[in-house]
Amino acid sequence: MGDWIKGVALENPKGLIGSTILVLFTLMALSHPILMAWVWNKGIYHPMTGFDPDIVPHPTSPSLRHPLGTDSFGRDIMSQLLYGAGTSLGVGITAGLVASILALSAGLASAYFGGKVEALLMALCDVLILMPPPIILLIVGLLVEMRWPTLALLYGVLAGLGAPAAIIKSWAQSVTVKAFVETAKVSGGSDFYILRRHILPYVLPAGFLFMMFTASGAVLTEAFLSFFGRTRIRMSWGTMIWFTQLTFYWSPKGPQWHALFPPALAIIAFCSAFYLLSKAVEEFYDPTLRRFPWGIKPRSQS
Amino acid sequence: MGRYLFHRLVRAFITLILFQTALFLLIHALPGDFVSTAVGLPPVWKKALRAYLGLNLPLWQQYFRWMSGFFTGNLGKSFLYPRYSVLELLLMALPKTLLLLVPATVSAWIFGVWVGKQMAWPPKHSFFNASVTALAVTSYSSFLPWVAFILVQIFAIRLKWFPAQNEVSLELWTDVPISSNTVMLWMLATFIAAIIGWWVVGKTAKKWGTATAFAARALFLTALVLAWFIRGWSRLAVDILWHLALPFTTLLATNFGEIMLLMRTSMTLLRKEDFVLLARAKGLDESRVRDYHLSRIAILPLLSRFILQFPLLLLGSFIVEKIFFWPGVGVLLFFAIDYQDVPLLMGILSLVGIVLLVSHVSLDLALAWLDPRLRRRMHGRLD
16 A cells, blocks of 8 residues: 555656645645634634625625635635535545445456346446436436535446446456466355455556546536536535626626636646546556656666 | 347347336436426416326326337427427437537547647657646646636627527528528538548548648638538528537537547557557658557547547536527426426437447447457356
C-alpha cells in the first residue's frame, strides 16, 4: 500500500497534482465546520441562511470581510464553496468506492464461477448498460428524497454494475484459465483465497480506473441534478451555479461574474484531479506510458 | 460466426425484455400519476380521466398492454399531447436531436483525433503540449450548463450575434411550405455527404498532386453549398445554422477534450512498436509515419471507448437541448418526467435503450468478426 501511494500520488507528476488538489478540497471541507464553530458568525456566514446586515446592496464583490463576495441573498460565497466541497467529496468518494467494489465483485464472481451466477450478473449488467445513470436518477428523484448519500449510492450501483462489471469480467476471464489458478485449486485453495490472491491483483488496476471515472461522473451528475432542481441537496456547487444564473442580473453593479466562477472552477478542478489520478494509476501499472517531463525518475523500476 | 451472431441476438432480445420490465416497474413505482399533476381538477373528472387513460387498470394489465404494444411498434398515445402518438412525437423530435448530436460528435472526433495525433508524434515535451493538455482536461471536466451560460452571456446577450433559444425564427418560416424537420434532415445528409466526399474526393485526386486534391475538395464543397442555393432553401438552412451555433459550440467544447486525450494516450502506447521503427527506417517523413502508420491503428481502441461513452454524449445533448430550448428528444424527456407522461417517458427511454443496445451488439459483432478468438468465448467457455 505504501508503495502504491508513493508510485501513484507522489512520484508521478500527474498524480501529485491530482492528489494535491484532492487534499486541498479535503482541507476545505474540514475547515468549514471549524470556521463556522469558532471563527465565523453563524448568522452572517451560514451557507444557506446567512445574511450580512452591515452591507447594502447585496451582491458584493470580493472584500476582506467576504473573500469571494456575497450572492443576491447576502450569503457568503466562500462559506458556500467550502460547504459544497464536503458534499462533492462525499458524493465522489462514496460513489467511486461503491461502484468499484460492486464492479470488482460482480466481475470476479461471474468470471470465476461461470454458469448461473454469470448468466444472472451479466443479464443485470446488460440491462444497466442500457440505462444511463443520470437519466435514471432524474426519474428516481421523484421517488426518493435525493440527499447526497442516496444519490451517491444509487449512482455507484447503477454505474458500477453496468459496463465496468462487464469489462472487469472479460479481464478476469483471461486470468481464470491460466495454469496457476488450476494449480491453486488442486493444492486446496478455497475459492475466496484464489479470487483474492490470484485473480484480484490482475483486475485491480481496472477497478481503480473505474473508481476515478465514477467519482468524477458522480460529482458532475450531482451538479447537473442540483442545477435542474431535481435533488433535495440544499447547498452544493451545482446549486450555487443554478442560483447565480437565476439571479445573474439582480444586482445594481451589473452581472455577478464573481459568483459564477468559484463553483464552476471548483468542479473543473475536482474532476481534473480524479482524471489526473486515473492517469497516474494507469501509468503505475503500465510503465510504457510513463513520461517524466520534470526529470523525476522513479527509484525502482521493477 | 453464424452461431455467435445467433447467440448474441438472442441475448440482446432477452436483455430488451428485461430492460422494458425494469423500466415499467421503475416508472410505475413513482408516487402520483399524470392526472395528479393536473392541480385543481374536480375528483370526478380525475376519475374519468384515469379511466380514459387506462391508469386505473391493474398493474399486470397495463404491463401486458405496454409490452404487446412495444413489440408490435405501437407505443401508445402521449398523455400530454393527446393528438399525437408517442412514435409521431419521437419522429418529430428526432431530426432536431440528430442535427445537434451528429455534427457535434463528428466534429469533436475529427478535431480531437487531429490535435491528439499532432501532440503525440513526433514525441515532444513542450509548453504548448502541456497547455493543450490542460485545456483538454478542462474541457473534459467542465460543467456543461456553466459553459452554455457563459457562451449565452457573451454571444447572445452582450454581442447579440447568435440567438439563445429555439431552433428557427418563426417569422421566417410562416409562408414556407416545408417543415423544419425536412430541412434539418437534408442538412444532416449534406453534412454526412460533405465528410465522406471530403475524404473520397481527396483520396481520388491525390494521384495528381496535393494542389489538385485541395482544389477538388474545395470544388466539391462549393457544389454542395450551391445545391442548397439552387434548391432555394439556403435562407432556411442559414437560419437553422444561426440558431445551431451556440448549442453546437457548447457540445463541441465539452466533448473534444476526452477524445484528444484518448488519442494521444493511444498513440503514445504504440510509439515503441516495431512497425513504427521500420517506417522511420524506410526514411518516411515524420508526418507520413504519423498519418499512415500510427494513427490508423491508434484509432481502433477509441471506437470501443466511444460506445461506452455514448450515453454521456447523449445526456450532454439532452442538457444542451433543455438549456437552449432546442425542441428535440431531451426537451420531451424533461416534459415527460415533469408531467409523468408514462407512454412518452417509456418511449423516450426505450429509444435511448435501443440505440445503446444496437451500438453494443454491433460493437460485439464487429470485434468478433475482427478477432476469431472472441467468437468461441461465450458464457465463460474458453477453449
